Amino acid sequence: MSRVSLPHDAKAGPTKPEVRAVLLAKLDLAPSDHFVEVGSCTGAVTVEASRRAGRVTALERKPERLATTRKNLAANDAGDGVELREADAPEGLPDDADALFLGGSRNYEAVLDHAAETGVDRVVMNVSRLEVAGAATEAFRERNLLEDVVQFQVSRGYELAGATSFDSDNPVYMLVGGVDGEEEVAADGGRR
Numbered sequence: 565m566s567r568v569s570l571p572h573d574a575k576a577g578p579t580k581p582e583v584r585a586v587l588l589a590k591l592d593l594a595p596s597d598h599f600v601e602v603g604s605c606t607g608a609v610t611v612e613a614s615r616r617a618g619r620v621t622a623l624e625r626k627p628e629r630l631a632t633t634r635k636n637l638a639a640n641d642a643g644d645g646v647e648l649r650e651a652d653a654p655e656g657l658p659d660d661a662d663a664l665f666l667g668g669s670r671n672y673e674a675v676l677d678h679a680a681e682t683g684v685d686r687v688v689m690n691v692s693r694l695e696v697a698g699a700a701t702e703a704f705r706e707r708n709l710l711e712d713v714v715q716f717q718v719s720r721g722y723e724l725a726g727a728t729s730f731d732s733d734n735p736v737y738m739l740v741g742g743v744d745g746e747e748e749v750a751a752d753g754g755r756r
């Protein structure tokens with residue numbers, strides 16, 4: 565299993581390893597891909613993506629967090645092919661992304677507009693707040709970007725009195741799609 569070392573911390577991160585595993589499966593990155601990330605923060609996703617995609621452009625609006633991305637990339641020998649931009653998306657978004665990940669939700673509607681206009685093949689957004697998840701699902705749907713909505717929660721075991729108990733992370737809503745995305749509908753009319 566590939567590991568990511570994150571010696572440098574930032575307030576809003578990192579995206580947990582189990583969530584990254586699902587995210588990477590959905591993004592399905594290949595060496596021919598240009599991957600664009602909005603909100604790189606600790607760089608946990610940036611590092612993983614740089615091991616799979618040929619090109620990575622990572623945007624982060626907060627300069628101190630972008631510095632953390634840079635330091636954690638260096639700690640993983642992962643800076644090759646990665647361009648870091650201090651920008652508040654949609655500012656700074658390239659026009660040739662194959663896969664786009666919204667790790668931060670600020671201006672997400674304008675970011676989704678840009679994705680739809682430039683024909684991004686795979687778009688994934690992680691949301692933790694319920695109201696934002698609902699509104700963002702609608703925003704994906706309105707732009708014909710929605711294929712799948714996945715909600716999951718990870719619990720991590722710890723030792724308690726010689727046995728194992730669990731601490732639960734917040735639930736994650738993962739919106740998955742892309743241009744020409746079609747929502748999956750089961751034969752009985754329910755969503756799959």
Ligand SMILES: C[S@@+](CC[C@H](N)C(=O)[O-])C[C@H]1O[C@@H](n2cnc3c(N)ncnc32)[C@H](O)[C@@H]1O
Nearest residue numbers: 577578579603605606608625652653667668670
């Ligand atoms: C939840 S954190 C992302 C965590 C990151 N995936 C990691 O593993 O560390 C969200 C980040 O997105 C950034 N952000 C939010 N909206 C943004 C935007 N429109 N453009 C650039 N950065 C943004 C925030 O500053 C924050 O650092």
